[in-house]
Amino acid sequence: MTNDSTTPVTQAAHRARTAAAAIAPLPRAAKDAALAAVADALDARTAEIVEANAKDIAKARAAGTPDAIVDRLTLTPERVRAIASDVRDIVALPDPVGEVVRGSTLPNGIDLRQVRVPLGVVGIIYEARPNVTVDAAALCLKSGNAVLLRGSSSAYESNTALVAVLRDAVAAAGLPADAVQLVPGESRDSVTELMRARGLVDVLIPRGGASLIKNVVENSTVPVIETGTGNCHVYVDAAADLDMAVDILVNSKAQRPSVCNAAETLLVHAGIADVFVPRALDALADAGVTVHADTRIAAHAEGSKATVVAATEEDWETEYLSYDIAAAVVDDLDAAVAHIRRYSSGHTEAIVTGSQPAARRFTQLVDSTTVAVNASTRFTDGGQFGFGAEIGISTQKLHARGPMGLPELTSTKYIVTGDGHTR
Known part of the structure; x- marks a missing residue:
């Protein structure tokens, strides 16, 4: 020795x-x-x-x-x-x-x-x-x-x-x-x-x-x-219940933003963007969240009470740990998955959808420790999983993964x- x-x-x-x-x-x-x-x-x-x-x-x-x-x-x-x-x-x-x-x-x-x-x-x-x-x-x-x-x-x-x-x-x-x-x-x-x-x-x-x-x-x-760090995503699918989606988004981001299982990026299916994005922006504003938006999100910001700034490439990679969230409109579920696979830290991703095929495809394709379906990212936690207080959330693939x-x-x-x- x-x-x-x-x-x-x-x-x-x-x-x-x-x-x-x-x-x-x-x-x-x-x-x-x-x-x-x-x-x-x-x-x-x-x-x-x-x-x-x-x-x-x-x-x-x-x-x-x-x-x-x-x-x-x-x-x-x-x-x-x-x-x-x-x-x-x-x-x-x-x-x-x-x-x-x-x-x-x-x-x-x-x-x-x-x-x-x-x-x-x-x-x-x-x-x-x-x-x-x-x-x-x-x-x-x-x-x-x-x-x-x-x-x-x-x-x-x-x-x-x-x-x-x-x-x-x-x-x-x-x-x-x-x-x-x-x-x-x-x-x-x-x-x-x-x-x-x-x-x-x-x-x-x-x-x-x-x-x-x-x-x-x-x-x-x-x-x-x-x-690992927690660059976690919430994807709102075309088949989402919009009331549920707003609740899950706000809870994932704002319930306690300083922790690793808080959401840092919102992705919205283009098919519901016109209806959902204005509601999401107002709900995030009520929670005190600043939105770092791509151009398609920003297009819905007029008349919103939200604080919206232009997203940079760095925003997609950022674990804010604060009242900030990056947001983008994506063309479909596969585009959402591609975004997540490019920028995610492999911690937790959530899909909000009423479609079982969409949920099944998302859980199959997303390669993170935890994939939530119609649930907040905030549940990725040893205590919430019934493990007792966790030692950490492993984002590697050897020996231990997740809480x-x-x-x-x-x-x-x-x-x-x-x-x-x-x-």
Whole structure:
């Protein structure tokens, strides 16, 4: 192993590896008890957490941080209670460790089982969302993994407070506190060290903007599960119920625009554009959304109360994370699919249609982690899918794809049981 064991980051990774070996064989009851203690501690120490978060918020506002990022950063008492509730939801979920994925008795009498096992040490690199600190730690603990958390410097005070709460609760429940650690340091050097800790860290999961994910994917020597940005689309088909389409569009875009499953592009079938686009523009205006429109959308803007600006090529590729949406009229479903395949980040796309053939063709042709039919893009979420709080939404195609819950934080091993068998 070539890692320099003298650096704080590498020392933390060694401690995590020791903790991972200790928690991997634990029964579900022991892990659930620790998670229940975590949830109780979050409730009991909410004021302490919110106070630390306020320091990050003040620093962010002083630096002119966009409102969408400040929203991601903010922890209110209600949000802390929701995070604690998410942890309790994870307690109620089945433990994937030890699950038999497949098994059989071979013709020679050997018993063969493929079972789920923890990944080991999981590193999470993420931006500006302190709730990820708890979500990631809880999911990793439940699945028998140790976790190294490297949040952004913008959330340093919040993450430090949260990890202190987590470690105290885990230790009080009899598990090693080093199963949950904040990666030491606020500089980029600590991120680089974590990415180079091959042999100590089993997998890295980046959560954040495109530049963060690109940096980790391209520069890490530790295996990476790539989570992706959310350039999500809503396509309103010729056979759509227009009332439904307006509701789905506004919910997808404006219910919480700062998250990765918010819609960033609207595509409208030319056959209904005359009727639907004016309604959509007014509804988006009521929600405070600026529309970055192609010429065919813009042609319907006269008399609308919407704020409409001309779309550029860059708009089709942009994850706004704000009250902005790109919009275009397309000739048909195949043109919508072609647009999505060109510009989508592979996260979530939705079709609104009353036509089963159209829905079937759209779901077959669109190559994203999630395709919604007559439903908001906002449902692409581990909690909404019943997985508990997710570790991220993987847009890659290896090992895990889509919202990553507990099973996605495991690998497998084969157990071969014989009776003196030799080959």
